[in-house]
Amino acid sequence: xxxxxxxxxxxxxxxxxxxxxxxxxxxxxxxxxxxxxxxxxxxxxxxxxxxxxxxxxxxxxxxxxxxxxxxxxxxxxxxxxxxxxxxxxxxxxxxxxxxxxxxxxxxxxxxxxxxxxxxxxxxxxxxxxxxxxxxxxxxxxxxxxxxxxxxxxxxxxxxxxxxxxxxxxxxxxxxxxxxxxxxxxxxxxxxxxxxxxxxxxxxxxxxxxxxxxxxxxxxxxxxxxxxxxxxxxxxxxxxxxxxxxxxxxxxxxxxxxxxxxxxxxxxxxxxxxxxxxxxxxxxxxxxxxxxxxxxxxxxxxxxxxxxxxxxxxxxxxxxxxxxxxxxxxxxxxxxxxxxxxxxxxxxxxxxxxxxxxxxxxxxxxxxxxxxxxxxxxxxxxxxxxxxxxxxxxxxxxxxxxxxxxxxxxxxxxxxxxxxxxxxxxxxxxxxxxxxxxxxxxxxxxxxxxxxxxxxxxxxxxxxxxxxxxxxx
Numbered sequence: 001x002x003x004x005x006x007x008x009x010x011x012x013x014x015x016x017x018x019x020x021x022x023x024x025x026x027x028x029x030x031x032x033x034x035x036x037x038x039x040x041x042x043x044x045x046x047x048x049x050x051x052x053x054x055x056x057x058x059x060x061x062x063x064x065x066x067x068x069x070x071x072x073x074x075x076x077x078x079x080x081x082x083x084x085x086x087x088x089x090x091x092x093x094x095x096x097x098x099x100x101x102x103x104x105x106x107x108x109x110x111x112x113x114x115x116x117x118x119x120x121x122x123x124x125x126x127x128x129x130x131x132x133x134x135x136x137x138x139x140x141x142x143x144x145x146x147x148x149x150x151x152x153x154x155x156x157x158x159x160x161x162x163x164x165x166x167x168x169x170x171x172x173x174x175x176x177x178x179x180x181x182x183x184x185x186x187x188x189x190x191x192x193x194x195x196x197x198x199x200x201x202x203x204x205x206x207x208x209x210x211x212x213x214x215x216x217x218x219x220x221x222x223x224x225x226x227x228x229x230x231x232x233x234x235x236x237x238x239x240x241x242x243x244x245x246x247x248x249x250x251x252x253x254x255x256x257x258x259x260x261x262x263x264x265x266x267x268x269x270x271x272x273x274x275x276x277x278x279x280x281x282x283x284x285x286x287x288x289x290x291x292x293x294x295x296x297x298x299x300x301x302x303x304x305x306x307x308x309x310x311x312x313x314x315x316x317x318x319x320x321x322x323x324x325x326x327x328x329x330x331x332x333x334x335x336x337x338x339x340x341x342x343x344x345x346x347x348x349x350x351x352x353x354x355x356x357x358x359x360x361x362x363x364x365x366x367x368x369x370x371x372x373x374x375x376x377x378x379x380x381x382x383x384x385x386x387x388x389x390x391x392x393x394x395x396x397x398x399x400x401x402x403x404x405x406x407x408x409x410x411x412x413x414x415x416x417x418x419x420x421x422x423x424x425x426x427x428x429x430x431x432x433x434x435x436x437x438x439x440x441x442x443x444x445x446x447x448x449x450x451x452x453x454x455x456x457x458x459x460x461x462x463x464x465x466x467x468x469x470x471x472x
Contacts, residue, residue, distance in 0.1 A: 074095050114135075221264075383402065392425070
């Protein structure tokens, strides 16, 4: 999947791509044709940097409902010629998820599109999972023939069917089809289910892959063999060291962490970090400077796993470093530092935004740290991250930090967060949004009554509109 192109945050398209609450509010105030064009663009060209963790489908489905939008462009996208040769599920996954939510809201046109696509589309398994949650038994039974026809009655086809049944996210359609009295349907699905269960049982009994011998040297050799095969095994190797290493083995492990081959060195660093060896911090610093890229990365990763005051104290000395270890030190202070580290965390937050922009991965941890430490001076830069980041997950973390640092949050960003695409962000908003704004009271009532809303959000809403609370 290509990296999405995100429009500026001040535009309607940019707001909708980011999933911001203001996107919905601006779309409802814009000319309907313009709003629908921007909405269709988002649904057909997934704007998420990480589509597996960021939410947009319910957000876009609700906007389709509010705009009374048709699904002609979604239909053309799903059933276009590209579906036959661009089969990556990220091309159609967002559109199918939006249709699933629309079907749950009673849109029969969305349900019909899902059924058609499950019968003929390349990403049929996703569509079938959406239908498994929303369609009735008769609708699902009608798809048995088209879906099973994808798997020829050959040994290869039967093996592919068994894999599809075994890996199905939602088992309901397959269970229904297994009850069918026709041999071409029921008997075939039952055989596939049995075969899939047998394959899973075999994998559990016979785990594949090499296993190290029970000695420190054998573990190091196994870790190095993994490097030579292009497979990083140093973390499981470190766990193996925890099982086989004794006090007499410490000199060998320390020497491997200082100058061993890459696989052994990485494993040794992780083992020493887990065991809080007094020499490990010095070894991590050396590895970050003179090790290979793999060793330097493993050293930083080992440091991030460390607990205790010694690691935090060393982070205070490393936080100004301009390398990955310095960035890791800033993250450690954000997660485990004390009030005395507020200035260092604030400095790292500002420098990261200045140098790497509002989507830098380190900002996730630094935003959490600013909120945890209650750094009020961080509010201006947090507001900048909130507006500009393309990551709805980072925006949600920033919203939580603003709730702890920005006195204007309740009357400002918290209001628009009630329409945000992420349920965790809506939950924060439901707890903090000032009800003096007329939109807030109406939105809270709508969220409380929406069957598609997450339970955590509705719990937060009810805490604001319960019998002991002032009337909205």
